[in-house]
Amino acid sequence: MKITLDITRRESPDAEPYILSAAFETVTGSETAAYALTSLNADPERRDVNGKPFPPIRWESSCLQKKCGACAMVICGKPMLACDARLEAVARGGRVTLEPLKKFPVIADLAVDREPMFAALAEMKQWLEEHGEVRPKETDRAFDASKCLQCGCCLEVCPNFCTGSAFYGTAAAVPASRLMAVTNDAERAALYRKHVYNGCGKSLACRNICPAGIDIDSLLVNSNAAAVWKRRRKGGNPWTL
Ligand code: SF4
Ligand code: SF4
Ligand code: FES
Numbered sequence: 001m002k003i004t005l006d007i008t009r010r011e012s013p014d015a016e017p018y019i020l021s022a023a024f025e026t027v028t029g030s031e032t033a034a035y036a037l038t039s040l041n042a043d044p045e046r047r048d049v050n051g052k053p054f055p056p057i058r059w060e061s062s063c064l065q066k067k068c069g070a071c072a073m074v075i076c077g078k079p080m081l082a083c084d085a086r087l088e089a090v091a092r093g094g095r096v097t098l099e100p101l102k103k104f105p106v107i108a109d110l111a112v113d114r115e116p117m118f119a120a121l122a123e124m125k126q127w128l129e130e131h132g133e134v135r136p137k138e139t140d141r142a143f144d145a146s147k148c149l150q151c152g153c154c155l156e157v158c159p160n161f162c163t164g165s166a167f168y169g170t171a172a173a174v175p176a177s178r179l180m181a182v183t184n185d186a187e188r189a190a191l192y193r194k195h196v197y198n199g200c201g202k203s204l205a206c207r208n209i210c211p212a213g214i215d216i217d218s219l220l221v222n223s224n225a226a227a228v229w230k231r232r233r234k235g236g237n238p239w240t241l
Contacts, residue, residue: 004023007097013108022046024040033080072156116163147214173219173220
């Protein structure tokens with residue numbers, strides 16, 4: 001299938017964006033956006049639809065197996081992993097648009113600086129200084145939370161998140177919920193209230209966007225119950241409702 005890729009490009013963080021249109025032909029039907037970008041960049045004779053040569057497209061990837069979150073971008077209007085976006089499935093009228101995530105500073109082309117998301121995790125103390133053990137009842141939820149790739153797709157659709165605000169969004173709430181499954185720590189709960197609960201509009205726009213398939217509703221509900229409503233069994237873990 002012949003597909004036209006409309007790629008938003010920017011030479012540097014402050015440069016004006018422009019659209020590069022390049023043709024790509026699928027053969028097996030399973031080619032992803034990541035495969036197309038890799039193929040275009042590997043072709044020294046690459047040209048746009050007008051026959052004009054263009055320099056390699058800057059984008060980020062590592063695992064190419066939906067495990068690292070680095071290749072997150074906006075594909076046909078929806079935040080997705082480029083290594084998980086099959087071109088034939090997402091194409092509209094034979095075209096696929098590729099844009100950088102808008103909630104992070106652009107480095108160049110499709111590469112963004114996700115450092116604010118990682119800094120938020122440090123701010124929320126996402127590590128254990130004490131012994132922690134997941135109770136059997138919470139194993140499934142803790143495991144679900146552990147699947148977070150820190151891709152940032154949930155932040156892209158969140159109406160309340162913007163870089164620099166005190167609200168850190170689902171990308172912080174999900175890892176936080178994992179630690180809340182093993183600790184009963186008042187400071188951690190206070191950080192959750194400050195950086196998640198207080199700024200969250202409960203719109204659940206982040207509900208079905210997660211490429212890791214995390215049940216975000218369930219994690220938010222249980223973390224809110226523990227950190228805000230302080231529901232806990234006497235002497236037990238805050239997640240034990
Ligand atoms: S529920 Fe709404 S405001 Fe809260 S994290 Fe999800 S998208 Fe953002
Ligand atoms: S919760 Fe899902 S969408 Fe959000 S950062 Fe983690 S893996 Fe990505
Ligand atoms: S390159 Fe790792 S998730 Fe796509």
